Amino acid sequence: MALDLIHPPDSPNPKIPLIGERYNLKISQSIKLLLLTENGNENTKLVQFLQEFYELMQSRLDPPLESIWVYAALTFRTRHDPKDDPLDRISAVKHLFQLILSCSSSCDSSKSIALLAPVVYELYKAVELFGKELSSKREKKAMREAKSLVEAVLGYISVCSSKGGESDGSNLVAHFSELVRIWAGSDVGLESFLPLVSCEVCGRVGEEGCDVGYLAGVVVVEVFLLKMRLNIGSGISREDLENELKGWAVGSITGFDDFYFFG
Numbered sequence: 001m002a003l004d005l006i007h008p009p010d011s012p013n014p015k016i017p018l019i020g021e022r023y024n025l026k027i028s029q030s031i032k033l034l035l036l037t038e039n040g041n042e043n044t045k046l047v048q049f050l051q052e053f054y055e056l057m058q059s060r061l062d063p064p065l066e067s068i069w070v071y072a073a074l075t076f077r078t079r080h081d082p083k084d085d086p087l088d089r090i091s092a093v094k095h096l097f098q099l100i101l102s103c104s105s106s107c108d109s110s111k112s113i114a115l116l117a118p119v120v121y122e123l124y125k126a127v128e129l130f131g132k133e134l135s136s137k138r139e140k141k142a143m144r145e146a147k148s149l150v151e152a153v154l155g156y157i158s159v160c161s162s163k164g165g166e167s168d169g170s171n172l173v174a175h176f177s178e179l180v181r182i183w184a185g186s187d188v189g190l191e192s193f194l195p196l197v198s199c200e201v202c203g204r205v206g207e208e209g210c211d212v213g214y215l216a217g218v219v220v221v222e223v224f225l226l227k228m229r230l231n232i233g234s235g236i237s238r239e240d241l242e243n244e245l246k247g248w249a250v251g252s253i254t255g256f257d258d259f260y261f262f263g
Contacts, residue, residue, distance in 0.1 A: 023056075023060075024064070027066050027173050027174065030049070030053065031070065032178075033049075034070065035182065046074060046077075046078065049074060050074045050078070053067055053071040057071050062111075063104075063106075063107065064170070064173055065107075065172060066172065066173050068115055069182070070179075072099055072118065073118065076095075076096050079092075080096075085138075086126045086127070086129040086142040087138055087142040089125065090123065090146055090149060091145075093126060094145075096119055096122060097149065097152070100118075100119065109161060109216075110212050110213040110216040111212050111216070113216040114212050114213075114215040116153060116156075116157075116219050117219050120219060121183070123146065124226060126146065127146055127230065127233075130143065146230055150223060150226055154223055154227065157220055170212050171210060171211055172210045175206075176190065176205050176210050177189075177206055190202040194222065196221070196222040196225040196226060197218055197221060205218060
């Protein structure tokens with residue numbers, strides 16, 4: 001099933017892998033070319049870019065974040081049309097989550113977690129569509145599905161953190177604002193893509209050469225805050241919320257000390 005998720009149709013034989021700085025340069029140039037198609041007829045180039053980033057991703061045992069990020073964005077775009085129904089959106093986000101897991105299975109812990117930023121962004125957009133009262137059965141089901149997905153993401157983060165070993169200390173090759181544009185378009189800024197953290201945190205992520213480990217920490221905080229929001233929306237008591245927050249604070253310090261939560 002994983003191979004079906006990540007293998008593009010009619011894939012030719014892989015090209016000879018690029019190495020060193022030539023590889024990073026190829027990624028940077030390909031991202032810039034992709035962004036140039038944003039306001040044009042990108043459908044004519046989509047398959048080409050999809051294949052190109054698939055090859056870049058497959059040519060490394062531990063692919064750079066950018067190659068997986070762009071490949072996942074293009075794949076998601078071709079398979080799912082944005083809808084205003086929360087349940088349909090959550091179903092699409094589940095597929096995105098599985099796609100990213102399949103593509104990042106050989107990555108280190110911090111990179112695997114950082115790659116979940118688009119999952120959190122798309123899930124947050126789905127949650128924003130919920131009505132205040134959750135009056136319909138479909139809305140209540142969507143709430144259950146959203147909470148289940150958040151728990152699955154937190155469970156995956158826990159597994160990543162228990163693998164052992166530290167982050168390789170890698171930095172982003174591309175500017176994070178470029179990655180946001182590829183995922184969400186030119187109208188979405190960093191604050192909208194990372195809606196649950198402060199402007200100060202967004203500013204640090206937006207710096208050139210952002211540390212992947214720092215981005216991973218931001219993602220974990222966002223997932224937990226999204227969980228808190230869903231719990232509030234489903235009527236959990238204040239006492240239970242406080243206990244859960246305290247438990248997470250202790251667990252994050254002891255279990256996720258490789259990431260920059262409090263930078």
